[in-house]
Amino acid sequence: MLERRNPIKIGEAVRKVMEYRQEGKSEYVSILESGGRYLSEDLRATSDVPHFDRAPYDGYAIRSQDTSAASQSTPVEFEVVDHIGAGMLSDKTLGPFQAVRIMTGAQMPKGADSVVMLELAGAQEQGSKKTMTVKKVHKKGENVSYKGEDAKEGQVLVRKGTLINPGVQAMLATFGYAEVPVARKPVVGLYATGTELLDVGEPLQPGKIRNSNSYMISAQIQRAGAEVRYFGQLQDDFDTCFEAVREAVKDVDLFITTGGVSVGDFDYLPQIYEKLGAEVLFNKVAMRPGSVTTVAQLDGKLMFGLSGNPSACYVGFELFARPVIRTMLFSERPHLRKEQARLDADFPKANPFTRFVRSSLSAEAGRLVVVPSGLDKSNIIMSLAGANSLMVLPGGSRGFERGMEVDVLLLEDQEGSLWPW
Numbered sequence: 001m002l003e004r005r006n007p008i009k010i011g012e013a014v015r016k017v018m019e020y021r022q023e024g025k026s027e028y029v030s031i032l033e034s035g036g037r038y039l040s041e042d043l044r045a046t047s048d049v050p051h052f053d054r055a056p057y058d059g060y061a062i063r064s065q066d067t068s069a070a071s072q073s074t075p076v077e078f079e080v081v082d083h084i085g086a087g088m089l090s091d092k093t094l095g096p097f098q099a100v101r102i103m104t105g106a107q108m109p110k111g112a113d114s115v116v117m118l119e120l121a122g123a124q125e126q127g128s129k130k131t132m133t134v135k136k137v138h139k140k141g142e143n144v145s146y147k148g149e150d151a152k153e154g155q156v157l158v159r160k161g162t163l164i165n166p167g168v169q170a171m172l173a174t175f176g177y178a179e180v181p182v183a184r185k186p187v188v189g190l191y192a193t194g195t196e197l198l199d200v201g202e203p204l205q206p207g208k209i210r211n212s213n214s215y216m217i218s219a220q221i222q223r224a225g226a227e228v229r230y231f232g233q234l235q236d237d238f239d240t241c242f243e244a245v246r247e248a249v250k251d252v253d254l255f256i257t258t259g260g261v262s263v264g265d266f267d268y269l270p271q272i273y274e275k276l277g278a279e280v281l282f283n284k285v286a287m288r289p290g291s292v293t294t295v296a297q298l299d300g301k302l303m304f305g306l307s308g309n310p311s312a313c314y315v316g317f318e319l320f321a322r323p324v325i326r327t328m329l330f331s332e333r334p335h336l337r338k339e340q341a342r343l344d345a346d347f348p349k350a351n352p353f354t355r356f357v358r359s360s361l362s363a364e365a366g367r368l369v370v371v372p373s374g375l376d377k378s379n380i381i382m383s384l385a386g387a388n389s390l391m392v393l394p395g396g397s398r399g400f401e402r403g404m405e406v407d408v409l410l411l412e413d414q415e416g417s418l419w420p421w
């Protein structure tokens, strides 16, 4: 007899999955390889930056008090007692009306508290005696880049779970992190199921289609920050699928299949979970697309049975697998970031289930505006390419109209949400 499935609420489904989330593990990689990885520890300043007072301009280091009488008509003369560039130190301590010619980045000499820019100093040379004149009052601290002005030792600068971008790399180098603590990438196993599937290099045949989900989910896994272990595609044959899944699941942190989770005669995932002794957390969610999304756990390891329908598969991954991956990457906000936007098209199709519409979100005159990125059916592929967000349209008997405020989940954002529902 055909099994009846009871749809559960989306929030409830996410909560059940997150009960089996695993903690992230840390590893060290060289700074050169750390770009695009996630920090596994808070990044603290290991020193003040800069760690000495320095000149921010090419000029002359002076004692500001010596310029108190300076003006256009009464230039003040200084004796130039030393000359240093960045990386050089002066052993002089400035006395009254003494200056050190100093270049950008060089440490301020003792006694100096201000820098006169080269353009504002008149330089003279008489034999071995060098002097310069100043026609403007300089305040204490004027043109000095102070110790600790950029960062103070011990300060937390970037939280764990942050994506390492070029700016974070600059920080890491500044603080001496030749080796960087990053989250180990969770390994996500992937099988596609379906006798109809051709691989990407194969010519079309009657009744068969190219396997697009494997490449789509692989890219989603990588976008989420994890590593894919792609096992290939399987024919809809119970024994073959069972053996393949049983073996594959052992070697990975999370396991994903696409296809074969519904109630069809060749949908074998439900029986595979049963024979493996896996606990099915849910097999129907009150959402469209992706209502057949099934998640099971085997000895605490999550198995995601994503739909074969491309858009359903895509949405199922983003809602349920992504937050588990992001948690393992030390994120405290592992869910898709939620924002509000103005709907810029009519969406008359009503549905009892909450709908996640693949959408294109943009900013117009300082406001977020969202439109569907193509046809909205779960077997549609073309709407996926232009989707940078999922519009969340709550279930009900009425459609939605242009101008309404709607929630959107951002697909390409790093900030995330604590909880999107």
Ligand SMILES: Nc1nc2c(c(=O)[nH]1)N[C@H]1C(S)=C(S)[C@@H](COP(=O)(O)OP(=O)(O)OC[C@H]3O[C@@H](n4cnc5c(N)ncnc54)[C@H](O)[C@@H]3O)O[C@H]1N2
Pocket (backbone or CB within 6 Å): 192, 193, 194, 196, 197, 209, 210, 211, 212, 213, 214, 258, 259, 260, 261, 262, 263, 264, 267, 289, 290, 291, 292, 306, 307, 308, 309, 310, 312, 378, 379
């Ligand atoms: N009687 C019912 N039929 C269906 C129900 C239902 O509740 N009762 N649910 C429908 C919904 S909703 C969805 S979604 C699909 C889910 O099907 P499965 O997850 O079991 O997936 P398959 O049957 O294997 O394939 C569905 C569809 O997707 C194509 N597909 C599969 N794999 C790939 C791939 N790797 N790349 C591209 N396309 C793929 C496949 O050819 C089918 O067209 O079930 C409905 N039916």
Ligand code: MOO
Pocket (backbone or CB within 6 Å): 287, 288, 289, 290, 291, 292, 293, 307, 309, 311, 312, 378, 379
């Ligand atoms: O899982 Mo199906 O895509 O709900 O439409």
Ligand SMILES: [Mg+2]
Pocket (backbone or CB within 6 Å): 259, 260, 261, 262, 263, 264, 266, 267, 308
């Ligand atoms: Mg099916």
